Amino acid sequence: MTHLLEARSVSHTYAADTPALRNVCAPVRSGALYGIVGPNGSGKSTLLRVLCGLLHPNEGEVIIDGQPLRRFGARERARLIAYLPQAVNPAFSLTVFEVACLGRFPHAGFMGALGAADFEVARRCLRDTETESLRDRDFLTLSGGERQRVLLASILAQEPQLILLDEPTSSLDIHHEVEVFDLLRRLAERGYGVCVVTHDLNMAAQYCHELVLLGLDHAVAASGPPAAVLSEATLSAAYGASIRVGTHPFAGTPFVSAAAGRESAS
Ligand SMILES: Nc1ncnc2c1ncn2[C@@H]1O[C@H](COP(=O)(O)OP(=O)(O)OP(=O)(O)O)[C@@H](O)[C@H]1O
Ligand SMILES: [Mg+2]
DSSP, rough: OOOOEEEEEEEEEEEETTEEEEEEEEEEEEEEEEEEOOOOTSSSHHHHHHHTTTOOOOOEEETTTEEEGSSOOOOHHHHEEEOSSOOOOOOOBHHHHHHHHHHHHHHOOOOOOOOOOHHHHHHHHHHHHHOGGTTSSSSGSOOHHHHHHHHHHHHTTTOOOOOEESSTTOOOOHHHHHHHHHHHHHHHHHOOOOEEEOHHHHHHHHOEEEEEOOTTTEEEEEEEEEHOOOHHHHOOOOOOOEEEEOOTTOOHHHHHEEEOHHHOOO
């Protein structure tokens, strides 16, 4: 079944007049990988929290398959939408396998009991994220990048329809970053709707079907296919900095680079 999650004209201001989103429209449709990009503080994490139903915006609405998302209960939402926040700091220690199994709880039976099929899903998700060899390690002893991949396994184990991830590759080495983007693209091609917040515009250009670019004014500066969004004029205005765009030497996609202070002044 295909799903469509949409932020419709969403605006949000946190307490003390801190605007975070202004009139933002953003879709997440089954079968496509979406990227949310933009400068620090532009509202990307806020938009993701709004899209997964954790934050109710001051204005506008989030709609899933034609129904307001706020009408869905937490468990029902968790079966549809998985959300990986930007920072996860568990307060207690669990093994890697237990963290992967946490993703199964929206599907658990009576009294939260998990069965053999749930454990098999958790094992498969550890394999998909190349973390199977860590399965008996204490999660708190892992490196930042290892933790990110295990958390991704836990999100995948949730077997949702829509997957929202906030900077899931920020601590990953170059190999694992490519592997995660490749996995997200494959998940989209298998029919999931996937939305990833990232600062890596070149990865977004190579792997995402559609981008939403937020600007420093917390509004959508551009949205659409990467080649349409990633232009020098649009990016320079959105980031308030001099941005250069060429062509990636291997992928042929837009290749984005920020000019350093001295270069941009010249
Ligand atoms: N809980 C909060 N209370 C008050 N202001 C907040 C809160 N969370 C975010 N903000 C503000 O809202 C704006 C958008 O924040 P958000 O975290 O969505 O940005 P972001 O695009 O994800 O940034 P980054 O790239 O640094 O992660 C910022 O100005 C931020 O300071
Ligand atoms: Mg953020």
